[in-house]
Amino acid sequence: xxxxxxxxxxxxxxxxxxxxxxxxxxxxxxxxxxxxxxxxxxxxxxxxxxxxxxxxxxxxxxxxxxxxxxxxxxxxxxxxxxxxxxxxxxxxxxxxxxxxxxxxxxxxxxxx
Amino acid sequence: xxxxxxxxxxxxxxxxxxxxxxxxxxxxxxxxxxxxxxxxxxxxxxxxxxxxxxxxxxxxxxxxxxxxxxxxxxxxxxxxxxxxxxxxxxxxxxxxxxxxxxxxxxxxxxxxxx
Numbered sequence: 001x002x003x004x005x006x007x008x009x010x011x012x013x014x015x016x017x018x019x020x021x022x023x024x025x026x027x028x029x030x031x032x033x034x035x036x037x038x039x040x041x042x043x044x045x046x047x048x049x050x051x052x053x054x055x056x057x058x059x060x061x062x063x064x065x066x067x068x069x070x071x072x073x074x075x076x077x078x079x080x081x082x083x084x085x086x087x088x089x090x091x092x093x094x095x096x097x098x099x100x101x102x103x104x105x106x107x108x109x110x111x112x
Numbered sequence: 113x114x115x116x117x118x119x120x121x122x123x124x125x126x127x128x129x130x131x132x133x134x135x136x137x138x139x140x141x142x143x144x145x146x147x148x149x150x151x152x153x154x155x156x157x158x159x160x161x162x163x164x165x166x167x168x169x170x171x172x173x174x175x176x177x178x179x180x181x182x183x184x185x186x187x188x189x190x191x192x193x194x195x196x197x198x199x200x201x202x203x204x205x206x207x208x209x210x211x212x213x214x215x216x217x218x219x220x221x222x223x224x225x226x
Contacts, residue, residue: 004154034214043118043203044155044217051212089154098143098207099168100215102154 002027002094006103013080014111021075021106023090028071031093034100035064035075038087047088048075080110114138116218118204124224130192133221137186137206145215146179146189149201161187162209194225 003026013019023033032051036044048057048064050073056065063076073090087107091100117136125131137144142163147155158177160168163184172179176195181187191198201222205215 032212036217041201041222043116043219044205046214046216049214091154098210099157099160100145100155102156104152104154 002030002092002101004090004092004101004103006088006090006106008106009104010107010109012109012111015080015082017080017110018076018078019080019108021077021088021090021108023073023075023103025071025073025092025101027092027094028068029094030068031098033064033066033073033090033092035062035073036089036091038089038105040087044089077108080108082110082112085109116204116206116216118202118218118221120221121219122222122224124226125194127196127225128193130190131194131223132188132190133202133204133223135187135189135204135218137204138216140208141206141216142184142209143207144181144187145205145207146187147203147205149203149220151200155201155203158189191223194223196225199223199225 005024007022034049035047050057050066061078066073087105089105091102144161146158149155158172159179161181179189201220203220204218207213207215
């Protein structure tokens with residue numbers, strides 16, 4: 001059974017700092033990995049999708065890497081802003097049914 | 113930009129009552145998913161549809177939950193009777209067929225059972 005772990009569970013940083021969020025998964029036989037952002041009480045916004053054959057994806061200040069063999073992904077946020085404050089979730093797609101297995105998220109707070 | 117629509121956004125119900133949620137996926141997306149997210153946890157898949165057919169409902173509590181997607185477009189998730197432990201966010205997502213595609217999520221329905 002696929003298990004996804006995210007560390008740290010919570011993180012507080014000053015504005016402008018670069019930061020890294022970590023995601024690990026137990027079964028390396030994944031199709032892809034998706035990073036999401038969730039604001040309090042809201043739905044999920046897709047940030048980046050990395051296919052199993054890719055090593056990284058970039059969108060603006062966000063960069064996600066994937067090391068499938070070691071079961072790890074990182075989300076790098078450059079020059080953090082207060083508007084980046086949210087919970088960040090990673091999810092991996094395994095099996096024939098396109099099912100996503102989620103981690104429990106990292107709650108990020110960027111302070112002025 | 114096309115979005116997944118869900119209604120209602122918030123629902124408060126008493127235990128033992130029936131409750132229903134509605135989802136309209138992005139046009140053309142054949143695959144539709146219902147997830148449940150308990151506060152502080154990641155979403156967990158309840159049921160997955162490919163067009164009008166259920167392809168995975170292994171985590172759906174079938175004694176009280178039911179889901180349908182009769183015409184392969186919009187979908188309804190029902191709980192009857194609701195229990196206190198059903199309080200959660202219910203999220204709907206859709207994607208084109210195939211593993212390579214992103215899943216797009218709706219705003220969710222926050223259910224509180226009293």
